[in-house]
Amino acid sequence: xxxxxxxxxxxxxxxxxxxxxxxxxxxxxxxxxxxxxxxxxxxxxxxxxxxxxxxxxxxxxxxxxxxxxxxxxxxxxxxxxxxxxxxxxxxxxxxxxxxxxxxxxxxxxxxxxxxxxxxxxxxxxxxxxxxxxxxxxxxxxxxxxxxxxxxxxxxxxxxxxxxxxxxxxxxxxxxxxxxxxxxxxxxxxxxxxxxxxxxxxxxxxxxxxxxxxxxx
Numbered sequence: 001x002x003x004x005x006x007x008x009x010x011x012x013x014x015x016x017x018x019x020x021x022x023x024x025x026x027x028x029x030x031x032x033x034x035x036x037x038x039x040x041x042x043x044x045x046x047x048x049x050x051x052x053x054x055x056x057x058x059x060x061x062x063x064x065x066x067x068x069x070x071x072x073x074x075x076x077x078x079x080x081x082x083x084x085x086x087x088x089x090x091x092x093x094x095x096x097x098x099x100x101x102x103x104x105x106x107x108x109x110x111x112x113x114x115x116x117x118x119x120x121x122x123x124x125x126x127x128x129x130x131x132x133x134x135x136x137x138x139x140x141x142x143x144x145x146x147x148x149x150x151x152x153x154x155x156x157x158x159x160x161x162x163x164x165x166x167x168x169x170x171x172x173x174x175x176x177x178x179x180x181x182x183x184x185x186x187x188x189x190x191x192x193x194x195x196x197x198x199x200x201x202x203x204x205x206x207x208x209x210x211x212x213x214x215x216x
Contacts, residue, residue, distance in 0.1 A: 039174040044093075044187065049167050051094045051112075051120045054084040058091035060209050062202075063187040065097040065175045068107040068127040069134055070183040072196050077128045083202045090206060094124065095171045097183055103134050105168075110139055112164045113157035114148055122146040123153075189213060 045061050054062075062084065066073040084090045096112060098104035107127055114123040126146035127134065143150050157164065175185060178192060186193040188202070189209025197205065
């Protein structure tokens with residue numbers, strides 16, 4: 001099991017959380033010698049091939065790097081989506097980052113193939129909404145249960161394999177360039193958030209991101 005370092009949990013104080021974020025501005029410093037190249041802002045926030053939830057015209061973006069087999073990602077998902085829904089002005093950018101084994105790669109590729117029948121979010125929610133370990137047959141079962149044409153998804157995956165794999169490669173390179181070490185990892189506005197936040201902490205970081213944007 002892989003998880004993020006510098007995890008910001010519910011037992012940390014708000015001051016501790018904001019202290020971590022204060023030095024975590026994105027797209028600021030160049031990488032050190034031997035480090036992965038830091039991605040530019042447009043490629044992270046506005047990749048046209050990346051699925052988006054929430055308000056697509058929102059004033060603040062939350063970018064999430066996740067793995068369908070990550071228990072922290074699964075546990076956080078309903079709370080994150082609730083925060084996005086309650087706020088109403090957040091653009092949630094979903095970056096598949098399958099780092100927990102071959103089945104994670106299968107799950108990410110199948111979810112992205114579902115974009116071509118406009119059912120990525122249904123696939124995403126179906127695989128995030130289970131507690132059990134994924135297998136290839138289980139993935140097919142979950143997708144079918146979400147109303148997805150699994151045979152078509154597999155055809156689309158075969159036909160679009162190059163573009164899907166290129167997207168996953170971009171997601172991986174961006175995560176490495178931003179210094180993330182596991183899932184889930186986030187950008188909120190221009191803050192890096194390597195780890196899990198509570199609903200209240202997400203709400204606070206969104207507020208801080210708006211203030212930072214207004215003061216730019």
